[in-house]
Amino acid sequence: MKRAHNFSAGPAALPLDVLEQAKAEFTNYQNTGSSIMEMSHRGPEYTRVDSDARESLKRILNLEDNYEIMFLQGGASLQFLQIAMNFLGQDETADYINTGAWSQKAIKEAKAFGNVNIAFTSEDSNFSRVPNSSELKLTPNANFVHYTSNNTIFGTQFATEPETNGIPLVCDASSDFLSRPIDIKKYGLIYAGAQKNLGPSGVAVVIIRKDFLAGINKTGIPTMLDYRTHAGKLFHTPPTFTIYLVSLVLKWLEEKGGLDYFENLNNEKAELLYSTIDSDDFYRGTAEVASRSKMNVTFRLPTEDLEQQFLTEAKTHNLVSLKGHRSVGGIRASIYNACELSSVKALTDFMNDFRSKNG
Numbered sequence: 001m002k003r004a005h006n007f008s009a010g011p012a013a014l015p016l017d018v019l020e021q022a023k024a025e026f027t028n029y030q031n032t033g034s035s036i037m038e039m040s041h042r043g044p045e046y047t048r049v050d051s052d053a054r055e056s057l058k059r060i061l062n063l064e065d066n067y068e069i070m071f072l073q074g075g076a077s078l079q080f081l082q083i084a085m086n087f088l089g090q091d092e093t094a095d096y097i098n099t100g101a102w103s104q105k106a107i108k109e110a111k112a113f114g115n116v117n118i119a120f121t122s123e124d125s126n127f128s129r130v131p132n133s134s135e136l137k138l139t140p141n142a143n144f145v146h147y148t149s150n151n152t153i154f155g156t157q158f159a160t161e162p163e164t165n166g167i168p169l170v171c172d173a174s175s176d177f178l179s180r181p182i183d184i185k186k187y188g189l190i191y192a193g194a195q196k197n198l199g200p201s202g203v204a205v206v207i208i209r210k211d212f213l214a215g216i217n218k219t220g221i222p223t224m225l226d227y228r229t230h231a232g233k234l235f236h237t238p239p240t241f242t243i244y245l246v247s248l249v250l251k252w253l254e255e256k257g258g259l260d261y262f263e264n265l266n267n268e269k270a271e272l273l274y275s276t277i278d279s280d281d282f283y284r285g286t287a288e289v290a291s292r293s294k295m296n297v298t299f300r301l302p303t304e305d306l307e308q309q310f311l312t313e314a315k316t317h318n319l320v321s322l323k324g325h326r327s328v329g330g331i332r333a334s335i336y337n338a339c340e341l342s343s344v345k346a347l348t349d350f351m352n353d354f355r356s357k358n359g
């Protein structure tokens with residue numbers, strides 16, 4: 001059985017090299033006679049895994065010591081409430097940019113803690129685009145501005161960070177984290193569930209600027225949900241095996257050439273797909289061109305029957321997990337870092353062939 005061309009939106013494809021290495025040391029980690037998942041999270045082997053992952057992240061993102069890195073459980077979804085629980089008081093306001101289902105979930109959670117100003121929404125166009133900074137209705141003195149850098153379901157992505165005039169930026173980067181270089185200095189907090197671009201499910205990476213963290217002035221936050229609990233130490237048992245796999249993915253990412261390498265590769269993959277979609281009107285992209293995502297490419301075919309046929313035939317060509325989210329319909333090809341150019345070529349060859357037979 002050969003490996004599939006896997007376009008899963010998440011949990012998503014992992015690099016084969018990483019899976020092979022994990023397999024090779026699964027039962028006997030570096031000649032210790034135990035699996036990494038059978039060891040103390042405070043022992044020397046796991047301590048090394050944890051610090052390797054942190055050091056990789058620092059190098060990849062050019063992080064200086066004014067940022068805390070945390071590996072937290074509960075996925076990105078817990079971050080929706082944890083951010084507001086820590087950084088938003090009852091009489092305070094945070095600005096949220098609403099560009100899709102994940103933004104909406106973040107907004108819903110934040111409303112339990114304080115005032116939420118919707119600085120922009122593209123709901124009226126079924127979230128087919130993201131805003132320009134000039135469209136944002138920001139609150140002076142908001143505690144933070146929250147946005148979703150890549151909208152996994154609707155296939156849109158911010159080309160660059162929104163301009164917030166000094167208000168701390170808080171970003172859900174779950175589905176484009178480490179897919180391109182970013183200017184980390186712009187962020188008060190950036191978080192990502194691991195299972196799109198970083199590893200298997202089970203952990204969220206949360207990176208917080210120390211001065212932003214120091215601004216938490218609320219009391220009564222439950223211990224596990226208080227970010228200060230996790231700053232600079234392991235408070236409790238982390239998901240060790242997941243973080244081990246994340247450390248391998250980060251090592252792989254650095255060996256390949258870091259964020260510049262992946263930005264080029266991801267651009268190439270996305271251009272190949274979008275140019276195939278745009279070459280006539282058989283395929284129709286669902287996102288506005290200027291807002292198109294380089295991670296999740298969403299498109300429709302002329303009829304739902306053809307879409308169903310497309311998915312069925314794609315599977316016989318070893319092209320899997322292409323069904324769009326139910327709120328958009330159609331097809332979604334998720335092409336995160338671990339998706340190889342050869343997989344995208346296999347998909348676009350199939351698309352051209354399918355169009356010539358059914359167009």
Ligand SMILES: *Cc1c(COP(=O)(O)O)cnc(C)c1O
Pocket residue numbers: 010074075076077078102148150151152172173174175193194196
């Ligand atoms: C997948 C996803 C989430 C949800 O992540 P969980 O880890 O399942 O909670 C949140 N935001 C974005 C942008 C996502 O793609």
